[in-house]
Amino acid sequence: MQIIRIPRIMQDTAKGYSLRGKSTGFVPTMGALHEGHMSLVRRAKQENDISVVSIFVNPIQFGPSEDFQKYPRDMEGDAEKLRREGVDILFMPDIAAMYPEGFVTYVEVGEISGKLCGAFRPGHFRGVATVVAKLFNIMKPVRAYFGQKDFQQTVVISKMVKDLAMDIDVVTCPTIRERDGLAMSSRNAYLNEGHREASAVIYRCLREASDLIKSGIIEIQAVKKAMHEELLGEPAVSGIDYAGIYDPETLNEPSEIKEAILLAVAVRIGDTRLIDNIVINVKKER
Ligand code: PAF
Numbered sequence: 001m002q003i004i005r006i007p008r009i010m011q012d013t014a015k016g017y018s019l020r021g022k023s024t025g026f027v028p029t030m031g032a033l034h035e036g037h038m039s040l041v042r043r044a045k046q047e048n049d050i051s052v053v054s055i056f057v058n059p060i061q062f063g064p065s066e067d068f069q070k071y072p073r074d075m076e077g078d079a080e081k082l083r084r085e086g087v088d089i090l091f092m093p094d095i096a097a098m099y100p101e102g103f104v105t106y107v108e109v110g111e112i113s114g115k116l117c118g119a120f121r122p123g124h125f126r127g128v129a130t131v132v133a134k135l136f137n138i139m140k141p142v143r144a145y146f147g148q149k150d151f152q153q154t155v156v157i158s159k160m161v162k163d164l165a166m167d168i169d170v171v172t173c174p175t176i177r178e179r180d181g182l183a184m185s186s187r188n189a190y191l192n193e194g195h196r197e198a199s200a201v202i203y204r205c206l207r208e209a210s211d212l213i214k215s216g217i218i219e220i221q222a223v224k225k226a227m228h229e230e231l232l233g234e235p236a237v238s239g240i241d242y243a244g245i246y247d248p249e250t251l252n253e254p255s256e257i258k259e260a261i262l263l264a265v266a267v268r269i270g271d272t273r274l275i276d277n278i279v280i281n282v283k284k285e286r
Pocket of ligand 1: 131
């Protein structure tokens with residue numbers, strides 16, 4: 001596995017592959033790699049000639065009171081996991097290489113960036129869209145792989161790709177879960193034993209909401225109330241940013257449940273903010 005740290009060298013290497021007709025599958029990450037990331041890596045390897053993974057903890061997607069400084073970092077462990085998986089290139093730029101002095105260009109993906117997580121993390125998706133656009137320009141991938149756990153991120157990036165006519169397939173891969181249903185996330189490392197156990201409530205809440213809908217309860221506020229009650233029944237839940245039913249394209253709360261819907265949750269367990277979601281096709285499920 002080749003490790004590249006300089007954007008210009010990464011860009012020339014990627015250009016070389018592209019000129020030789022080789023397809024690049026790209027997995028952008030912030031490291032602290034877990035099975036969720038590795039599932040994206042395997043898919044990128046299967047579907048492309050060359051696999052590239054980036055590890056970059058992107059400062060501009062963290063708010064001033066968020067966890068940028070303490071975000072889990074394990075560069076050596078991550079590199080070893082990727083080497084074992086047979087990844088071709090690991091791109092690990094530093095902050096000054098990605099945002100040199102004088103950097104002033106940002107990508108804003110309109111309305112949807114302000115919904116759900118965006119309402120609680122102002123500027124977050126501007127930071128995500130900007131770094132992903134820059135990484136896409138460096139890597140020129142044919143396909144880029146993202147996990148469904150960060151559902152809004154996949155919507156924002158797909159919209160950016162469409163609006164800016166970027167010639168890239170955004171591939172959304174299923175959420176990988178622990179045995180009790182907790183979605184894998186680098187932030188799970190923050191949870192102590194009690195909070196780790198308590199966090200199973202998130203997926204339980206999503207599944208119960210899905211069961212209610214499948215059983216014929218289609219009153220949005222009733223399902224939402226049941227979700228909040230389930231979450232608040234767990235004493236370790238210290239706050240709910242949102243929990244409810246949304247349109248998977250617009251991320252708005254629909255006026256009625258019709259076809260595909262997004263059930264999504266963002267909660268705090270102790271000091272840790274966790275998100276999860278499932279998409280259900282109501283017509284098919286009934
Ligand atoms: O999902 C993440 O890890 C990050 O938001 C991403 C896409 C790597 C951009 O920094």
